[in-house]
Each structure stands twice: as C-alpha cells, then as structure tokens.
Amino acid sequence: VQLVESGGGLVQPGGSLRLSCAASGFTFSSYRMSWYRQAPGKEREQVATITKGGGMTNYADSVKGRFTISRDNAKNTVYLQMNSLKPEDTAVYYCYALSVGWGQGTQVTVSS
Numbered sequence: 001v002q003l004v005e006s007g008g009g010l011v012q013p014g015g016s017l018r019l020s021c022a023a024s025g026f027t028f029s030s031y032r033m034s035w036y037r038q039a040p041g042k043e044r045e046q047v048a049t050i051t052k053g054g055g056m057t058n059y060a061d062s063v064k065g066r067f068t069i070s071r072d073n074a075k076n077t078v079y080l081q082m083n084s085l086k087p088e089d090t091a092v093y094y095c096y097a098l099s100v101g102w103g104q105g106t107q108v109t110v111s112s
Helices: none
Strands: 003-008 009-011 016-023 033-038 045-050 057-059 067-072 077-082 089-098 104-108
Touching: 003 033, 003 089, 009 057, 016 033, 016 089, 033 067, 033 077, 045 067, 045 077
Parallel strands: 009 104
Antiparallel strands: 003 016, 016 077, 033 045, 033 089, 045 057, 067 077, 089 104
C-alpha cells in the first residue's frame, strides 16, 4: 500500500504547479482522496477532497478558485492543480486516503 506524491518545487508568486499522487496496493477507485498541507510551525490542514468517482470536490476557503483537485481512476492517480500561487501556499503537500494513510509529501515553495 503506497501513496507517492510528485510535482512540487520552487515557483514564483502567481505561478502554477501540478501535484500528482500515484496510488498502489489498494483499490484506488473505492477511496475518497484528499490533499493536505503543512507549513513550518503550523498544523497539517486539509486543502481539497474528491469523492471516489470524482463527481464531488471540496476545498479549503484559502484555496477556493485557485486550486483544482481531480483524479484518474484508470491511472490510480489524484492531482492538485495549483494556480495563482501565493507565498502562504508554501508547505509540504501530502495526499491521504482513510485507512490507507499518507504519502511522503512533496515540498512546494512559493517565493520570488
């Protein structure tokens, strides 16, 4: 059972990044998937969630209108498209599935 995030990096304010989380070892299409983030000195917070079939999504107020969560059940992958990035989006981003656990995280740094 594994979740592996990728796609993080350093980006300037206003820029975009697309995170991916590849799942293996479990029936991906049976799980609601979420993205969380944790900034230095802060608690981990939920950023976005998507239902099993991808028909419903939910976002933290801080990212609404800028981030989009999606999934491809054929590829066992969940994505987080992040646009109009701000310095306060800097954090380690994790994907999560209940009863599966967490990935190792991918660092996103927004800085000029």
